[in-house]
Amino acid sequence: xxxxxxxxxxxxxxxxxxxxxxxxxxxxxxQFKLVNEVINDGVIGQxxxxxxxxxITSDRGSVNINPSGTRFVIYYSVDPGFxxxxxxxxxxxxxxxxxxxxRSAGISLIIDYLDGxxxxxxxxxxxxxxxxxxxxxxxxxxxxxxDPVGYIWVxxxxxxDYEFSADKLYxxxxxxxxxxxxxxxxxxxxxxxxxxxxxxxxxxxxIISVSSVGWGGMVDHNPGGLLDINxxxxxxxxxxIEFEIGLIEKKYYCDKETLESNxxxxxxxxxxxVQGWNNYFMNxxxxxxxxxxxxxxxxLYIEPGSNIVFNLIRSKCEVxxxxx
Numbered sequence: 665x666x667x668x669x670x671x672x673x674x675x676x677x678x679x680x681x682x683x684x685x686x687x688x689x690x691x692x693x694x695q696f697k698l699v700n701e702v703i704n705d706g707v708i709g710q711x712x713x714x715x716x717x718x719x720i721t722s723d724r725g726s727v728n729i730n731p732s733g734t735r736f737v738i739y740y741s742v743d744p745g746f747x748x749x750x751x752x753x754x755x756x757x758x759x760x761x762x763x764x765x766x767r768s769a770g771i772s773l774i775i776d777y778l779d780g781x782x783x784x785x786x787x788x789x790x791x792x793x794x795x796x797x798x799x800x801x802x803x804x805x806x807x808x809x810x811d812p813v814g815y816i817w818v819x820x821x822x823x824x825d826y827e828f829s830a831d832k833l834y835x836x837x838x839x840x841x842x843x844x845x846x847x848x849x850x851x852x853x854x855x856x857x858x859x860x861x862x863x864x865x866x867x868x869x870x871i872i873s874v875s876s877v878g879w880g881g882m883v884d885h886n887p888g889g890l891l892d893i894n895x896x897x898x899x900x901x902x903x904x905i906e907f908e909i910g911l912i913e914k915k916y917y918c919d920k921e922t923l924e925s926n927x928x929x930x931x932x933x934x935x936x937x938v939q940g941w942n943n944y945f946m947n948x949x950x951x952x953x954x955x956x957x958x959x960x961x962x963x964l965y966i967e968p969g970s971n972i973v974f975n976l977i978r979s980k981c982e983v984x985x986x987x988x
Contacts, residue, residue, distance in 0.1 A: 685830035688722060689845065692826045695720045696838040697851050699824065703867065704841055704854060707911045708979045715910040721902045722895060725828035729891040731870055732801060733823025733839055734933035740974065741925035743813035750816050751960045754932040758798035762791045776804040802868065802978065817917065817976065822869040837937065840867050847939035857949045862927060862968065863975040869983050876987040879903065883987065893987060908984040918976035926965040927974060938962065
């Protein structure tokens with residue numbers, strides 16, 4: 665018998681005062697929840713090729729869209745005689761990381777940048793591990809001793825962030841199926857933890873085009889990267905930002921992979937995002953946090969028990985943005 669965890673998170677939500685700034689933020693939380701519903705149900709849930717439009721509106725503040733926002737690092741062993749821990753994926757040097765291995769003789773690494781680049785083969789494994797290309801966007805690291813003995817997955821997920829300054833800086837973000845505010849996660853991402861199966865979804869997106877129609881505000885867009893829409897100097901009641909979101913690819917990177925160790929998870933990003941995600945995984949999905957010592961600070965884990973399989977699904981969306 666299985667019991668799927670599906671609890672909408674509203675516990676301990678920061679009190680939202682009835683002033684104009686807080687009302688903006690409260691309104692944006694609701695709008696971002698709608699954005700997530702459209703992405704999860706209307707686009708990803710309908711399959712590759714599906715497209716939907718969704719709009720957010722505000723009179724002040726800024727909206728930042730970052731295709732490489734918060735980082736999720738997932739790692740585990742698939743060999744009962746091997747265990748390891750990974751470090752350094754939050755360091756400034758994007759071509760280095762470190763491993764603590766239960767054994768090192770015969771161990772090699774295959775780094776797949778998942779973008780069509782040639783594989784990076786590292787043998788022998790020395791700490792720190794130096795890579796050919798930066799470890800960004802989405803990366804698969806296979807640890808081998810002849811056959812695979814472990815895996816590391818690195819994903820930089822897409823983030824939509826709203827910021828507004830009044831008496832303080834208010835920030836709301838939507839990423840990977842969750843909505844963050846003040847270190848809390850407001851709605852349920854697509855994560856399933858059953859008696860014999862763990863399933864995790866990763867949502868990524870690329871900004872394809874940005875256009876404005878009769879809008880006089882400031883837009884800063886680095887093609888393929890960060891988009892910043894500043895509404896503070898606009899002489900209008902509201903700015904409308906419409907997203908056309910289409911699913912272009914859905915991959916099962918792991919399909920019923922048998923785990924032979926804890927499933928380990930690192931969330932890397934700003935402090936509110938890390939706190940919100942850590943609270944979600946620990947309070948709702950049974951994860952614990954390692955004590956400091958041999959582990960990267962903040963690393964979470966879940967003990968899968970016996971005969972547990974892991975599914976990892978990555979969905980990639982394209983986004984066209986129109987501002988009016």
